[in-house]
Amino acid sequence: MTDAGALDRLANWPRLTLAQLPTRLLQxxxxxxxLGGGPIYIKMDAETGFALGGNKVRKLEFELAPARLEGVTHLVTAGGPQSNHCRVTAACAARLGLACVLVTNGPEPDRPTGNALLHRLFGATIETVEDRAHRAAGMEAAAKRIASSGGRALVVPIGASTGLGCLGYATAAIELVTQLDALGDGRSQTVLIGSTSSGGTMAGxxxxxxxxxxxxxxLLGVSADAPADELTDxxxxxxAEGAELLGAAPDLGSIHLETIDDQVGAGYGIPTPDSDAALRDFARLEGVVLDPTYTAKAAAGLINRLRTEALTASERVVFLHSGGAPGLLS
Ligand SMILES: Cc1ncc(COP(=O)(O)O)c(C=O)c1O
Structure with a gap:
């Protein structure tokens, strides 16, 4: 059943306007x-239209709503050295006239490329920590330091994967369903496949x-790193956090969400033969540029699924292209 009240509150939720919406649904x-002939579509969230796009733009629109920025002097966040989330957060800071501190794990690159180059181009200060486990403490330390010198930091959690940030993908679901309903392709069931890492995109x-x-x-989430059960939870x-913010109690259990972690390979950001092949297939067959860390692995999951399980006559597949192509050029 549709919760019209909650959908209305979602539509009117205060947010920063960054994205160019709706993104295209490409055949x-x-x-x-x-892959056997069943209809496949690509939801082009790589083209959200700000700072080279991607899924973080939708989430940050909610995280950086105007009322949350009152008195704020700095945005602080964290991620890997090639983080797409850090790229978009740094660009938001630039646009808002705020300072930005990015806590990234790993050594300072000799010659920054890809997202690492863009982090710096958007004017962020980079603070490196030894590994992923030190990022949260790094953000906290940066926020304290900023406060002690009279500023105020808004700390954006990793991936903007919060109840609030995931409202960006709740609105994306509404946008997508409107597009699906207009397709007229005779299919009544949709399998939506995308990358999942900090969980906010699938949550929304x-x-x-x-x-x-x-x-x-x-929904079928293809993990970029963490175990499947952990990501589903x-x-x-x-x-549920997002629903609570909206004062809603939808039946979340009624929506099928499966997470798979069989495309991770040797680990986060390390390509596999299948993800390399998927990246090439999307480029050569459709002119669509994926990224090696997230979307190529999700595409490998899609290809593997369709090779082992054909679509039924009522199904279509939608691949969520969540962005990340700057990482390919690193
Ligand atoms: C390009 C891209 N796709 C997918 C994801 C995964 O999204 P989420 O962290 O919301 O699960 C990320 C970020 O982690 C990303 O940068």
Whole structure:
């Protein structure tokens, strides 16, 4: 059942306007015929239209809502040295006239490339920590230091994967469902496949679909790093937080969410033969540029699924292209 009140509160939720929406829903006919003929579409969130795009733009619109920025002098966040989230946060700071501190793990690169180059180009100060485990403490220390010199930091959690940030993907679910309903391709069921890492993207999609009562769209998250069960739990918990913010109690359990972690390979950011092949397939068949860390692994998950399990006559597949291409050029 649709929760009209919550959908209305979501539509009117205060947010920063960054993204150019709706993003395109592209047909992928050549990829589709390569994979057995069932209809495949690509939801082009790589083209959210700010700071080279990607999924973080939608989440940061909510995290950086004007009222949350009152008195704020600095944005502080963290990620890997090639973090897309850090790129978009740094660009937001630039646009808002705020300072930005990015806590990244690993040594300072000799010659920054890809997202690392963009972090610096947007004017962020980079503070490196030894490894992922030290990032949260690094952000806290930066915020304290900023406060002690009279400033005020807004700390954006990693990936902007919070109950608030995931509202960006609840609105994306509504946008996508409107596009699906206009397709007229004779298919009534959708499998939506995308990358998952900090869980906020899948959480938001889950929440949006539950608010709409649209169990005809099933979610398949392909992990970039963490174990599948952990990511499913994180996404469901974040979706519940988002629902609470909206004062809603949708039936989150009615939406199918499966997470798989069989494309991670040797680890986060390390390509596999299948992810390399998927990156090439999307480029050569559709002219679509994926990234090696997230979307190529998600695409490998999609290809593997369609090679082992054909679509039924009522199903279509939508691949969520969540961005990240600057990482390919690193
Ligand atoms: C390009 C890209 N795709 C997908 C993801 C995963 O999204 P989430 O962290 O919301 O699970 C990320 C970020 O981690 C990303 O940068």
């Amino acid at each position: 992928a006919p050549r990829l589709s015929s390569d 999609l889950l929440l949006g679909l539950a608010l709409l009562g649209r169990d005809d769209v099933r 994180t996404a469901r918990a974040l979706a």
